[in-house]
Amino acid sequence: MSGYIKNEEAGHWLCNACGTELTFGMIEVHYMGSGYPVELPSCPKCGQVFITEDLATIKMAEIEKLLEDK
Amino acid sequence: MEQNELRELEHLCIQECAPWCVSTCPIHVDVRAICRAMAQKDFVTASQLVRKTIPFPRIISKICDHPCEKTCKRGELGDAIAIRSLERAALDWASSENVRVRILPAKNKRVAIVGAGLSGLTAAIDLARKGYECLVIESADRPGGSILDYPETDLPKSEIEADFQILSDSKIALEFHKKLGKDCSITDIGNRYDAVYLGIGGRTLDAVETACFSGKKLEIDPVTFETGFKGVFAGGSIRRLDTLYSPITSISDGRRAAISIDRFLQGVSITASRDNEGPYQTRLFTSMVGVEYGDRIPAVSPHGDYSEEEAVDEAQRCLTCECMECVKVCEFLSSFEGYPKKYVRQIYNNLSIVMGQRHGNKLINSCSLCGLCKEVCPEDLHMGNVCKAAREIMVSRNKMPPSTHEFAIQDMEFSNSDKCSLIRHQPGTDSSAFVFFPGCRLSGSLPQNVQNAYRFLTQCLSNGVGLILGCCGAPAEWAGRQEDFCRVSEHILEKWHEMGSPTVIAACSSCYEIFRKSLPQNKLRSLWEIIDTYGIPDDSHKHVGITLAIHDPCSSRHEPGVHRSVRNILEKLGCDVHELGLSRNLTECCGYGGLMCFANRDLVSRVINRRIRSSPHDFVTYCAVCQDHFLSQGKNTMHLLELVFEKRGSENVLNRPVSYSSIRQGRLFLKRSLLREFWRDNLNSTQENEMIKLYLSDTIQDLMACRMILTDDVQKVIQFAEQSGRKLVNKSNGHFLAHHTLGNVTCWVEYSSFEEGFVIHNVYSHRMKVLEASGS
Ligand code: SF4
Ligand code: SF4
Ligand code: SF4
Ligand SMILES: [Zn+2]
Numbered sequence: 077m078s079g080y081i082k083n084e085e086a087g088h089w090l091c092n093a094c095g096t097e098l099t100f101g102m103i104e105v106h107y108m109g110s111g112y113p114v115e116l117p118s119c120p121k122c123g124q125v126f127i128t129e130d131l132a133t134i135k136m137a138e139i140e141k142l143l144e145d146k
Numbered sequence: 147m148e149q150n151e152l153r154e155l156e157h158l159c160i161q162e163c164a165p166w167c168v169s170t171c172p173i174h175v176d177v178r179a180i181c182r183a184m185a186q187k188d189f190v191t192a193s194q195l196v197r198k199t200i201p202f203p204r205i206i207s208k209i210c211d212h213p214c215e216k217t218c219k220r221g222e223l224g225d226a227i228a229i230r231s232l233e234r235a236a237l238d239w240a241s242s243e244n245v246r247v248r249i250l251p252a253k254n255k256r257v258a259i260v261g262a263g264l265s266g267l268t269a270a271i272d273l274a275r276k277g278y279e280c281l282v283i284e285s286a287d288r289p290g291g292s293i294l295d296y297p298e299t300d301l302p303k304s305e306i307e308a309d310f311q312i313l314s315d316s317k318i319a320l321e322f323h324k325k326l327g328k329d330c331s332i333t334d335i336g337n338r339y340d341a342v343y344l345g346i347g348g349r350t351l352d353a354v355e356t357a358c359f360s361g362k363k364l365e366i367d368p369v370t371f372e373t374g375f376k377g378v379f380a381g382g383s384i385r386r387l388d389t390l391y392s393p394i395t396s397i398s399d400g401r402r403a404a405i406s407i408d409r410f411l412q413g414v415s416i417t418a419s420r421d422n423e424g425p426y427q428t429r430l431f432t433s434m435v436g437v438e439y440g441d442r443i444p445a446v447s448p449h450g451d452y453s454e455e456e457a458v459d460e461a462q463r464c465l466t467c468e469c470m471e472c473v474k475v476c477e478f479l480s481s482f483e484g485y486p487k488k489y490v491r492q493i494y495n496n497l498s499i500v501m502g503q504r505h506g507n508k509l510i511n512s513c514s515l516c517g518l519c520k521e522v523c524p525e526d527l528h529m530g531n532v533c534k535a536a537r538e539i540m541v542s543r544n545k546m547p548p549s550t551h552e553f554a555i556q557d558m559e560f561s562n563s564d565k566c567s568l569i570r571h572q573p574g575t576d577s578s579a580f581v582f583f584p585g586c587r588l589s590g591s592l593p594q595n596v597q598n599a600y601r602f603l604t605q606c607l608s609n610g611v612g613l614i615l616g617c618c619g620a621p622a623e624w625a626g627r628q629e630d631f632c633r634v635s636e637h638i639l640e641k642w643h644e645m646g647s648p649t650v651i652a653a654c655s656s657c658y659e660i661f662r663k664s665l666p667q668n669k670l671r672s673l674w675e676i677i678d679t680y681g682i683p684d685d686s687h688k689h690v691g692i693t694l695a696i697h698d699p700c701s702s703r704h705e706p707g708v709h710r711s712v713r714n715i716l717e718k719l720g721c722d723v724h725e726l727g728l729s730r731n732l733t734e735c736c737g738y739g740g741l742m743c744f745a746n747r748d749l750v751s752r753v754i755n756r757r758i759r760s761s762p763h764d765f766v767t768y769c770a771v772c773q774d775h776f777l778s779q780g781k782n783t784m785h786l787l788e789l790v791f792e793k794r795g796s797e798n799v800l801n802r803p804v805s806y807s808s809i810r811q812g813r814l815f816l817k818r819s820l821l822r823e824f825w826r827d828n829l830n831s832t833q834e835n836e837m838i839k840l841y842l843s844d845t846i847q848d849l850m851a852c853r854m855i856l857t858d859d860v861q862k863v864i865q866f867a868e869q870s871g872r873k874l875v876n877k878s879n880g881h882f883l884a885h886h887t888l889g890n891v892t893c894w895v896e897y898s899s900f901e902e903g904f905v906i907h908n909v910y911s912h913r914m915k916v917l918e919a920s921g922s
Contacts, residue, residue: 142503
């Protein structure tokens with residue numbers, strides 16, 4: 077999983093507490109005992125991530141289903 | 147039910163059984179498929195089907211004695227399908243010619259066939275195809291036997307010649323002018339050949355028996371065609387000395403004997419699995435509902451054969467017999483494009499998968515367990531029981547997808563938590579003759595009317611009417627979570643015993659169905675029965691002149707007493723009751739049963755749609771979920787309690803279904819309100835996040851319903867974000883985006899501050915865990 081969130085989408089948001097722009101990095105996501113590194117935007121200072129509606133409701137939902145049916 | 151028992155249920159479904167024409171045809175020509183193809187003008191496919199099964203299609207389509215037509219289902223209302231004429235037309239109007247003969251590699255075994263009639267020639271062809279070297283010995287000067295007796299007008303010699311081309315194509319040797327017992331002896335043949343088939347017809351039987359078997363009668367086994375003499379088989383007209391000649395039965399005999407000869411020569415069991423050879427009684431059921439009387443299409447041509455158009459018209463009269471009774475009435479069964487026999491197989495296979503994707507999970511979890519299938523099935527197959535058993539097996543093996551039922555189970559736990567549940571004797575008493583159990587959904591959807599109903603009960607019943615608020619455990623039962631179900635159910639029973647085992651008055655049909663299994667029969671009543679018996683309140687609003695179509699909840703299916711009471715009440719209220727086509731024991735599920743709506747959202751909206759379109763009238767029902775489901779697609783639906791207790795006309799019904807969040811609110815409200823009115827008890831249980839005020843547009847509320855996100859969840863996310871400061875801010879519009887993990891779900895909320903609360907712009911969630919660094 078990589079490139080699911082576009083630069084310009086992440087570019088709309090700032091970390092409210094740190095006042096910083098989000099930067100892309102590999103972040104571990106896991107479900108039902110399987111884990112993957114995913115390239116996701118997050119605050120370089122406090123680590124707060126950003127996940128878009130599409131990533132959550134389309135791609136993640138799809139993978140969740142695949143893993144649940146395994 | 148164990149996995150193996152489940153498998154056995156597959157046998158009950160008769161959808162794959164042969165139609166009458168096919169089972170009665172001695173060689174099981176696929177008449178239904180032929181008719182189906184011809185009805186669509188596909189003569190090529192039809193002729194291929196004819197040629198595939200019939201070794202001499204031109205001859206048979208002229209002279210077949212067509213026993214199939216005697217049993218054809220179409221014949222119950224008018225004329226049977228003209229099956230033989232259609233087979234003829236298939237050959238006449240298809241462009242393709244004889245099928246190519248395919249022969250398996252030679253087996254180095256030799257079979258002698260005595261008699262070149264239809265049975266002998268069929269045996270020879272079938273055996274030659276399997277790779278046996280075949281010799282046919284015939285006393286006449288040409289092949290054909292009895293068919294040579296037909297006049298040219300009925301069976302032209304040219305047709306015989308065309309069909310017999312296959313003999314030389316199959317490399318079958320023929321010797322003529324040879325009489326068994328005169329020109330050759332059975333011992334001699336027995337010495338030179340590995341097996342013998344006698345298809346000698348009746349006329350020479352005595353002579354053959356005298357000459358070859360020392361006068362002993364040939365006893366022909368009706369299944370295997372063995373004669374009692376090793377390696378000697380017999381069939382054809384010889385088996386039917388005193389009946390009319392049946393060309394198709396002779397062909398069938400030859401074919402079945404060839405199966406035995408092949409098995410004999412291979413040294414395998416001759417008797418194993420020989421069911422349904424030759425004509426047999428099918429188990430199929432086909433409904434004649436909606437079929438109109440119909441005469442056979444006459445053939446205009448003088449020789450009686452159909453033109454192309456006539457054949458198509460006749461083929462279109464075929465009912466293409468099948469069962470599908472349950473599929474016709476169940477949206478779930480039709481949506482997976484099969485029928486129970488297939489589904490049971492798929493479910494069994496799904497349960498057997500050790501590694502890999504389980505594609506059957508959705509099928510198993512989409513059934514509403516409503517049992518309508520069993521009501522209409524001629525064999526009483528209950529797919530709901532199959533799906534439920536499969537769910538229990540999945541849960542016990544830890545293979546149930548966790549997301550499917552989690553929301554419903556959490557909702558059940560919420561109802562049974564201290565926040566909503568309540569167990570009391572009637573105020574001022576310390577014993578209960580009755581106990582009212584309104585159920586969790588009704589309590590959440592129509593709390594005020596539950597309160598009205600309780601007040602009513604305490605007024606008309608004496609010796610104490612206690613109260614239990616909570617969930618009966620149906621969601622756990624439907625989800626296949628036996629342990630959870632038993633826990634809930636045992637808890638209720640324990641409390642019930644502590645109350646002195648009062649008679650339970652259930653308002654919800656699902657609770658009623660659950661209690662039916664756990665309570666003694668004389669300890670269970672329905673609220674509707676009580677209202678019917680004691681009469682509606684004097685001040686009930688009368689709904690004179692209003693027609694309402696009544697929807698019976700699927701869980702009331704086997705409760706005719708409840709159906710009666712509900713109709714009596716409606717009559718007392720002055721309503722005109724319209725009965726839906728499928729009602730009472732044949733009623734349809736609204737799409738909530740079996741937790742269908744958590745497993746298959748698209749299916750539920752089709753289920754609802756199908757139901758609400760079945761009548762133009764407004765609906766009345768006595769299940770809160772059914773009401774919500776129909777309202778969700780714009781169908782005006784009253785709950786019976788509203789009609790009984792609310793002083794307003796049915797024109798003022800709610801037009802928006804209640805949301806999961808407001809159902810929860812309703813339950814909290816109900817407990818507080820009942821405690822205040824009856825027990826003078828003021829609960830103060832508002833939690834901190836309930837103080838957070840939200841502004842939710844209709845669009846956001848719909849989105850929350852569809853994503854199963856509760857108001858409470860949104861409040862928790864905002865509370866967390868505002869307290870911790872952990873949120874993102876949008877550079878252009880200033881919206882905040884925050885997330886928080888609640889149980890197994892991470893919920894995201896986009897919001898902005900407004901007055902003393904928050905406007906919600908978007909909500910979404912996921913179950914995957916994101917390993918978020920906590921900061922540097
Ligand atoms: S109606 Fe058609 S499918 Fe049914 S028995 Fe007759 S020919 Fe066969
Ligand atoms: S139980 Fe109901 S939903 Fe399930 S297959 Fe039978 S009729 Fe259809
Ligand atoms: S009603 Fe359904 S389950 Fe029953 S035999 Fe027919 S197709 Fe099979
Ligand atoms: Zn930060």
